[in-house]
Amino acid sequence: MSEHNKTGQVMAVIRRQIAARALTPGMKLPSVRLQARLSDVSTSTIVEAYARLAAENVITSRPGAGFFVAGSIAPLDLTHMTPVKERDIDPLWISRQALDAEDGKLKPGCGWLPSDWMYEEGMRRALRKMAREPASTxxxxxTSANSLPLRQLLVRRMANQDIKTQADQVMLTESGTQAIDLICRFLLQPGDTVLVDDPCYFNFHALLRAHRVNIVSVPYTANGPDLVAFAAVLQAHSPRLYITNSAIHNPTGAVLSPLVAHQVLKMAEEHDLIIVEDDIFADFEHRPAPRLAAFDGLSRVIAIGSFSKTVSAALRCGYIAARAEWVEALIDLKIATSFGGGRLAAEMLLQVLTDSGYRRHLEGLKLRLAQAMKNTHERLQQLGIRPWLMPPAGLFLWCQLPDSIDAVELARRCLRDDVVLAPGNIFSQSGSASTLMRFNVSQCSDERIYRSLQQALSDQLR
Amino acid sequence: MSEHNKTGQVMAVIRRQIAARALTPGMKLPSVRLQARLSDVSTSTIVEAYARLAAENVITSRPGAGFFVAGSIAPLDLTHMTPVKERDIDPLWISRQALDAEDGKLKPGCGWLPSDWMYEEGMRRALRKMAREPASTxxxxxTSANSLPLRQLLVRRMANQDIKTQADQVMLTESGTQAIDLICRFLLQPGDTVLVDDPCYFNFHALLRAHRVNIVSVPYTANGPDLVAFAAVLQAHSPRLYITNSAIHNPTGAVLSPLVAHQVLKMAEEHDLIIVEDDIFADFEHRPAPRLAAFDGLSRVIAIGSFSKTVSAALRCGYIAARAEWVEALIDLKIATSFGGGRLAAEMLLQVLTDSGYRRHLEGLKLRLAQAMKNTHERLQQLGIRPWLMPPAGLFLWCQLPDSIDAVELARRCLRDDVVLAPGNIFSQSGSASTLMRFNVSQCSDERIYRSLQQALSDQLR
Structure with missing residues (x-):
């Protein structure tokens, strides 16, 4: 590499460190000699790089004192923390594409049901009931833990999954995501290491980046995390926290086996690892899969969830079930960072979940999803797109594209037809899912999706 | 001091550092020699302190390597970050007392109106309207920034306060507190310094502690922050952020003067200070007070607010108005940490705020508050409790207790009569408000409050 290119590279690295706040305004840069050693280049390359960054006002020189990061506060930049190869289509890109899609767009890449699949009648009934509630509601x-009757209902629901808990171990949050966020704030500090599945729900990556922690991952198999890799990662990185999906895994649709659950917990105990089990897809299950929280008895496992997938995403309410003393501290943290809980959302959710129609709604929903799964599977197969496994339930098909086609390229191409896709690598910490794609079967009935896919596939193969 | 006491003191400091996560599990403690120098005690005192902490399993000794913080993850402990003298009655204590008060309790210390003073009819109308909305609502x-019509309405409201902005500079949040929290996450990192008023809204202290930043404060005068102190603090501590209340200041009821606003902004520019202006009490004003955001044009000032004080606290919805590029980044951060916005809450709030009855509700509310302010003032004066100033509007009276009576002691005593008070030092970073008390005039109509105060005052004076 020429000296010129090396200078550019050093400059790029420093710019990235500033964007990611590894270097912050006013902070002293390493001396020329040390930086040269760190970057494995000559001191003259560093002198040149520093001089050019100073000319650009990125850093400033204070004679006799050295070089310092210039300017005012560099805001936390989530984009620049994304691996460069995925800069354009990253977890936040897909979230915003899906959330902000205009009415005409098709969203097989999004993570939720069409609005008319949700529990509309129950929501209408709950709203009418709320209109007659006392002023206090x-x-x-x-209250700080929010509705006791709703927490008691959640305790009974968890009992059906063999998770034994009680109301003082349960608190409500504004969403499932806020539940995980509070736990991360409680247990982590910048620079800690957190373990996720590969692949996993893409927003775990965005969330963890906002906490400035290191992310490590283990491959997810049809029965749960790969145990050999799990052991190796615990040994090598001592992660403080493992965040995973229970029941139906996102995006794979895999289900944890009792054997894997037991081994994961044994290793967690040995390495003092805390586990967050996100149970967001519970109500799509035909029968309850093994839960880490059930095996562990909410000792080192924290269960979280919400009803944004089956009741309403317009109503924000999630929950945390954990050791009582952790819940106490998490409530303090919730008050400090978002103050009072959403009383109306909790009361409405309680009304909806205890409405006799909700079970019927779920039964209908599961049949409809099973049918959509079958149809989507058939249509994708005609295009040579094959599921990694056939999930027992849920809304996702995690699929292998034909002929090693690049999923990001395919997603870019289909976006021109107003089709928002979810390419594999946004779910993958290791970037090993470049030829995989997640399809939401409930959003896959429109013929235009398959036409766009077919055209894009043939364009790319040409 | 005896060697024994010095050992105990060193141990206490280390325990506090661990609780506050200045020292974390696995971290190496300073060498005995260095610790002795830092603590200004003899090395034998440190040897003794380390040995005893090791015996308690707080730290562990690794022969040849030194002493290390023991144990597994030390959860973020908000309590232990509170100044020791206020350990019992601290910001989170008052929040939880007020939020979790049973129906029988009286809450002159809380920060909100009684439920039957809120806009009940508007809420009922909005709920009935929502019950007829399309499934998507x-x-x-x-969407990621949430309701455009509501953001446009907020733009028009701000225009009435001379704050010029546009819809792409406004985003919705789950609450006013979440708005500040997102901004702190965006702009701060642990160890940064943040400036608040002394006194200020107590939850600012709890929130900033959760961000692990240093808090500095300036005395608040009847016209805004003390300018001499403000200049000195900027010089000495280079805070990155200043968080303050606009309009009617909490807890003092003071109003910013144009002269002070101008000087504060000039100094903020010189020192590259960013300002968060919390406009939560806007709708209580008789006429708009000067806003820092208006003078600055949302360049370095970020305006936030919510309607939990005048519409409903059961409905969670706040907002941020800032530079468009900051709003973009804040939306990313919101998605990462709480995912989708509350569509139902935003739609309901839009409905309530555009309801022709809301203005009438506010007019009635302001009259009622003025009357309550007068009555409370008179009743407190009979007990020798005098306001620091008479606020032009709002719900708080910040009062001086007679005869240097200690506010915390008084609060403890009245709690036995089921009266929850807000003693001055929970609002004061410097701890200089020990004989002050904040009264919420809308919660002060019950005769039992004055009986309890009178008894407690005479008990303490005896």
Whole structure:
């Protein structure tokens, strides 16, 4: 490489460190000699790089004192923390594409049901009921843990999954994501290491980046995390936390086996690893899969969830079930960072979940999903797109594209037809899912999706 | 001091550092020699302190390597970050007392209106209207910035306060507190310094502790922050952020003067300070007070607010108005940490705020508050409790207790009568408000409050 290119590279690295706040305004840069050693280039390359960054006002020189990061506060930049190869289509890109899609767009890449598949009638009934509630329900803050009857209902629901808990171990949050966020704030500090599945729900990556922690991952198999890799990662990286999906895994649709669950917990105990089990897809299950929280008895496992997938995403309410003393501290943290809980959302959710129609709604929903799964599977197969496994339930098909076609390229191409796809690598910490794609079967009925895919595939193969 | 006491003191400091996560599990403690120098005690005192902490399993000794913080993850402990003298009655204590008060309790210390003073009829109308909305309103996530019509309405409201902005500079959040929290996550990192008013809204302290930043404060005068102190603090501590209340200041009821606003902004520019202006009490004003955001044009000032004080606290919805590029980044951060926005809450709030009855509700509310302010003032004066100033509007009276009576002691005593008070030092970073008390005039109509105060005052004076 020429000296010129080396200078450019050193400059790029420093710019990235500033964007990611590894270097912050006012901070002293390493001396020329040390930086040269760190970057494995000559001191003259560093002198040149520093001089050019100073000319660009990225850094400033204070004679006799050295070089310092210039300017005012460099805001936390989530984009620049994304691996460069995925800069354009990253977890936040897909979230915003899906959330902000205009009415005409098709969203097989999104993570939720069409609105008319949701529990509309139950929501309408709950709204009408709320309109007749006392003023306190309509106007007051919730108590710090929020609705006791709803927490008691959650305790009974968890009992059906063999998770034994009680109301003082349960608190409500504004969403499932906020539940994980509070736990991360409680247990982690910048620079800690967190373990996720590969692949996993893409927003775990965005969330963990916002916590400035290191992310490590283990491959996910049809029965749960790969145990050999799990052991190796625990040994090598001592992660503090493992965040995973229970029941139906996102994006793979895999289900944890009791054997894997037991081994994971044994290793977690040995390495003092805490586990967050995100149970967001519980109500899609035909029968409850093994839960880490059930095996562990909520000792080192924290269960979280919400009803945004089966009741309403417009109503924000999630929950955390954990050791009582952790819940106490998490409530403090929730008050400090978002103050009072959503009383109206909790009361509405309680109403919806205890409505006799909800079970019927779920039964219908599961049949409809099974049918959509079958149809989508058939249509994709005609295009040579094959599922990695056939999930027992849920809304996702995690699929292998034909002929090693690049999923990001395919997603870019289909976006021109107003089709928003979810390419594999946004789910993959290791970047090993470049030829995989997640399809939401409930959003895959429109013929235009397959036409766009077919055209894009043939364009790329040409 | 005896060697024994010095050992105990060193141990206490290390325990506090661990609780506050200045020292974390696995971290190496300073060498005995260095620790002795840092603590200004003899090396034998440190040897003794380390040995005893090791015996308690707080730290561990690794022969040849030194002493290390023991144990597994030390959860973020908000309590232990509170100044020791206020350990019992701290910001989170008051929040939880007020939020979790049973129906029988009286809450002159809380920060909100009684539920039957809120906009109950508007809420009922909005709920009935929502019950007839399309499925998407009831079931879908909001767009990433949430409701455009509500953001446009907020733009028009701000225009009335001379704050010029546009819809792409405004995003919705789950609450006013979440708005500040997102901004802190965006702009701060642990160890940064943040400036607040002394006194200020107590939850600013709890929130900033959760961000692990240093808090510095300036005395608040009847016209805004003390300018001499403000200049000195900027010089000495280079805070990155200043968080303050606009309009009617909490807890003092003071109003910013144009002269002070101008000087504060000039100094902020010189020192590259960013300002968060919390406009939560806007709708209580009789006429708009000067806003830092108006003077600055949302360049370095970020305006935030919510409607939990005048519409409903059961409905969670706040907002941020800032530079468009900051809003873009804040939306990313919101998605990463709480995912989709509350569509139903935003739609309901839009409905309530555009309801022709809301203005009438506010007019009635302001009259009622003025009357309550007068009554409370008179009743407190009979007990020798005098306001620091008479606020032009709002719900708080910041009062001086007679005869240097300790506010915390008084609060403890009245709690036995089921009266929850807000003693001055929970609002004060410097701990200089020990004989002050904040009264919420809308919660001060019950005779039992004055009986309890009178008894407690005479108990303490005896």
């Amino acid at each position: 309509l106007a007051d803050y919730a | 009831l079931a879908d996530y909001a």
